[in-house]
Amino acid sequence: MRRTKPSLETAEALSSGYYNIGQAADATGVTAKMIRHYESLGLLNRVERTLSNYRIYSDRDLHVLRFIKRGRNLGFSMKEIEALLGLWQNSRRQSAEVRRLAKQHAEDLEARIVEMQSMRDTLMHLVDACRGDHRPDCPILEDLGR
Amino acid sequence: MRRTKPSLETAEALSSGYYNIGQAADATGVTAKMIRHYESLGLLNRVERTLSNYRIYSDRDLHVLRFIKRGRNLGFSMKEIEALLGLWQNSRRQSAEVRRLAKQHAEDLEARIVEMQSMRDTLMHLVDACRGDHRPDCPILEDLGR
DNA sequence: TCTTGACCTTCCCATAATGGAAAGGTTTAG
DNA sequence: CTAAACCTTTCCATTATGGGAAGGTCAAGA
Numbered sequence: 001m002r003r004t005k006p007s008l009e010t011a012e013a014l015s016s017g018y019y020n021i022g023q024a025a026d027a028t029g030v031t032a033k034m035i036r037h038y039e040s041l042g043l044l045n046r047v048e049r050t051l052s053n054y055r056i057y058s059d060r061d062l063h064v065l066r067f068i069k070r071g072r073n074l075g076f077s078m079k080e081i082e083a084l085l086g087l088w089q090n091s092r093r094q095s096a097e098v099r100r101l102a103k104q105h106a107e108d109l110e111a112r113i114v115e116m117q118s119m120r121d122t123l124m125h126l127v128d129a130c131r132g133d134h135r136p137d138c139p140i141l142e143d144l145g146r
Numbered sequence: 147m148r149r150t151k152p153s154l155e156t157a158e159a160l161s162s163g164y165y166n167i168g169q170a171a172d173a174t175g176v177t178a179k180m181i182r183h184y185e186s187l188g189l190l191n192r193v194e195r196t197l198s199n200y201r202i203y204s205d206r207d208l209h210v211l212r213f214i215k216r217g218r219n220l221g222f223s224m225k226e227i228e229a230l231l232g233l234w235q236n237s238r239r240q241s242a243e244v245r246r247l248a249k250q251h252a253e254d255l256e257a258r259i260v261e262m263q264s265m266r267d268t269l270m271h272l273v274d275a276c277r278g279d280h281r282p283d284c285p286i287l288e289d290l291g292r
Numbered sequence: 293t294c295t296t297g298a299c300c301t302t303c304c305c306a307t308a309a310t311g312g313a314a315a316g317g318t319t320t321a322g
Numbered sequence: 323c324t325a326a327a328c329c330t331t332t333c334c335a336t337t338a339t340g341g342g343a344a345g346g347t348c349a350a351g352a
Contacts, residue, residue, distance in 0.1 A: 020328080020329075021328095021329075022327095022328065022329080031310085031311085032329090033310070033311065033312090034309080034310070034311090036330095036331095037309080037310080052317080052318055052319085052329080052330095053317085053318090053329080053330065054318080054319095054328090054329055054330080055329085055330090063291065066291075067290050067291050070289070070290050070291075070292070071290055072309090073265075074265050074268060074269055074290075075262065075265040077308075077309090078308075078309075079308095084287070084290060087284075087287065088287045088290065088291055090282075091282060092282065093282045093284070093287075094279065094280045094281065094282065095276055095277055095278055095279060095280075095281055095282060095283055095284035095286075095287075096278040096279055096280065098276065098278075098284045098286050098287055099273055099276040099277075099278035099284070099286065100278070102269055102272060102273050102276070102286050103269075103273045105269060106266050106269040106270050106273060109262050109265055109266040109269070110266055112262060113259055113262050113263060113266065116221065116255050116258060116259050116262075117259060119219075119220050119221040119255055120252050120255040120256055120259065122220060123220060123248055123249075123251060123252040123255070124252050126248060127245055127248050127249045127252060130241055130244065130245040130248070131241055131245075132241055132242040132244075132245035132246070133240065133241060133242055134240045134241075134242065135240070135241055136236075136237060136238065136239045136240065136241060137241055138233075138239070138241035138244045138245070140230075140241075140244050140245065140248050141230070141233065141234045141239075141241075141244055143216070144213050144216045144217055144220075144230060144234065145209065145212075145213050145216075145234055146216070166299080166300075167299095167300075168298090168299065168300080177339085177340080178300090179339075179340060179341090180338080180339070180340090182301095182302095183338080183339080198300080198301095198346080198347055198348085199300080199301065199346085199347090200299090200300055200301080200347080200348095201300085201301090218338090223337080223338090224337075224338075
């Protein structure tokens with residue numbers, strides 16, 4: 001079970017709408033480990049601490065964490081997410097820039113998909129050509145060793 | 147240009163059908179760096195050395211390097227390649243085992259392809275929905291921050 | 293013969309994103 | 323007061339690849 005109500009300065013924070021790292025992790029689906037990591041990458045602006053040095057997060061921080069998580073789910077790299085986050089937080093952004101980043105990433109994905117499909121197809125053909133019995137003869141190994 | 151004919155014990159080796167690491171790299175398309183790495187992984191059984199400590203490779207070694215390269219091109223991990231290499235060099239292998247490995251890998255590829263297609267499709271929809279002009283309004287960021 | 297450039301050697305470091313684990317401080321419930 | 327469940331930092335590992343330094347070797351030309 002996660003602790004519900006601490007007592008000292010920490011308690012003050014947690015009862016004022018703040019979250020400790022475990023609560024933030026539960027709320028966003030981002031592990032505590034990765035929350036600290038994202039902070040070290042500079043994606044979370046200045047994380048507050050309690051007197052006992054515990055990190056505390058605001059609703060706004062959780063929002064950022066969810067943004068990062070969603071970006072990762074879409075396959076963006078941390079570098080790309082950093083850029084998107086900057087645009088997200090910049091009210092004078094131009095949507096053209098965001099669109100360009102997203103389109104580029106979609107195209108990168110497409111290129112990788114095509115490459116992997118080619119691998120898969122080649123493999124499937126080899127698998128189909130292989131008897132797969134007790135004998136050593138094997139078109140798959142023959143291809144690899146060609 | 148690569149040196150053609152050394153003089154001492156190294157020369158003996160190179161004129162006896164052996165290759166130094168640079169020549170092996172040129173012949174197989176595997177970088178010298180990676181050839182050393184594969185050796186450290188134990189994929190090349192005992193690599194010979196000249197008196198001056200230069201590695202020398204036989205045609206059989208080049209064959210192994212090409213096998214590895216082909217396996218990498220098909221997306222196999224080094225662990226998988228190690229297993230396939232073992233089967234390749236085992237005359238009493240059963241092709242069923244090889245086929246099982248290849249099929250599993252093809253299925254792994256397929257799973258990743260499906261996942262990436264889903265990412266790509268979601269992104270494409272968002273890109274299509276984004277005007278991409280000078281204004282800040284952007285469905286892509288809205289989705290990421292939802 | 294000496295020099296030079298193109299090789300070769302080993303060793304250390306870096307990448308991207310994530311997790312495991314150790315050693316130790318803090319809080320809270322019992 | 324103690325034990326459980328948190329939190330902290332720091333170090334290490336993963337996968338496959340490459341960069342670079344410091345230094346030894348070899349071939350060819352002056």
